[in-house]
Amino acid sequence: MEAITRSTGRLPAAFLTPGSSSFVDFLSEHQPEMLPGNRQLPPVQGVVQAPHGTTIVATTFPGGVVLAGDRRATMGNVIAQRDIEKVFPADEHSAVGIAGTAGLAVEMVKLFQLELEHFEKVEGAQLSLEGKANRLSTMIRSNLGMAMQGLAVVPLFVGYDVDRARGRIFSYDVTGGRSEEHGYAATGSGSTFARGSMKKLYRDDLTEEQATTLVVQALYDAADDDSATGGPDVARRIYPIVTVITDDGFRRLTEAQISDVARAVLERRMEQPDGPRASLL
Numbered sequence: 001m002e003a004i005t006r007s008t009g010r011l012p013a014a015f016l017t018p019g020s021s022s023f024v025d026f027l028s029e030h031q032p033e034m035l036p037g038n039r040q041l042p043p044v045q046g047v048v049q050a051p052h053g054t055t056i057v058a059t060t061f062p063g064g065v066v067l068a069g070d071r072r073a074t075m076g077n078v079i080a081q082r083d084i085e086k087v088f089p090a091d092e093h094s095a096v097g098i099a100g101t102a103g104l105a106v107e108m109v110k111l112f113q114l115e116l117e118h119f120e121k122v123e124g125a126q127l128s129l130e131g132k133a134n135r136l137s138t139m140i141r142s143n144l145g146m147a148m149q150g151l152a153v154v155p156l157f158v159g160y161d162v163d164r165a166r167g168r169i170f171s172y173d174v175t176g177g178r179s180e181e182h183g184y185a186a187t188g189s190g191s192t193f194a195r196g197s198m199k200k201l202y203r204d205d206l207t208e209e210q211a212t213t214l215v216v217q218a219l220y221d222a223a224d225d226d227s228a229t230g231g232p233d234v235a236r237r238i239y240p241i242v243t244v245i246t247d248d249g250f251r252r253l254t255e256a257q258i259s260d261v262a263r264a265v266l267e268r269r270m271e272q273p274d275g276p277r278a279s280l281l
Helices: 023-030 102-123 129-141 191-201 208-225 255-271
Strands: 056-061 064-069 073-075 078-081 087-091 094-097 156-161 166-172 178-181 184-187 241-246 249-252
Touching (some): 056 156, 056 166, 056 191, 056 208, 064 094, 064 156, 064 208, 087 241, 087 249, 094 102, 094 129, 094 241, 102 129, 129 156, 129 166, 129 178, 156 184, 156 241, 184 191, 191 208, 208 241, 208 255
Parallel strands (some): 064 166
Antiparallel strands (some): 056 184, 064 241, 073 078, 087 094, 094 156, 156 166, 166 178, 241 249
């Protein structure tokens, strides 16, 4: 299927044949071995040791949605990477946060980005947010064989729904099952602690600034109880990745902005280590 322009200067017939607007379907028909879920893995005993990423959190606010992730990747009881990136734009109005096997998750996100871009170029229009969520569900389901060998990918998908004029959050399981979350959501090994934190702090009238503080606080609480989740590392200047999606599109907060929020959270915790946290918002 590779284009050999040196001899004829023409693309192979596969690129010129009308077909589906799905790039995944195109690969499935012409070069299926390139899809992650179709690769043959050697037989293994026990769980495959590979870097895993956690934790991802998201919350909505009037006018948009915030998606954030910590920076730690673990491999068993070892910290494999301290500054991994787990939050990526999918297109102008949506983003994906990855939890699970880091290498496969990043590859899946890149394929998902290409899938959305391919559809837009072929159809001349963007998929609806619901359609994007369904496409990602199909891609996760195609990875089920690897998930059964311990190489699971469980993302959070968020976006600004231009038709409904609000932010939305979708969570998934390893089989590709999709659920829409209302208000807030978390996935990964620290999700139980992060969700508990957000449950107490969330309100449906949060400002963007308050929503940003909420997700950083939730990641801090998750890191406090889950060894696989990395909290704000002031000494190394490693802070969570926080992104905001509104009608204006995807925006990633700068390191300086996140540093200010993280330091405020840490200072308040030092002042009141066991006190109420609702006043942070």
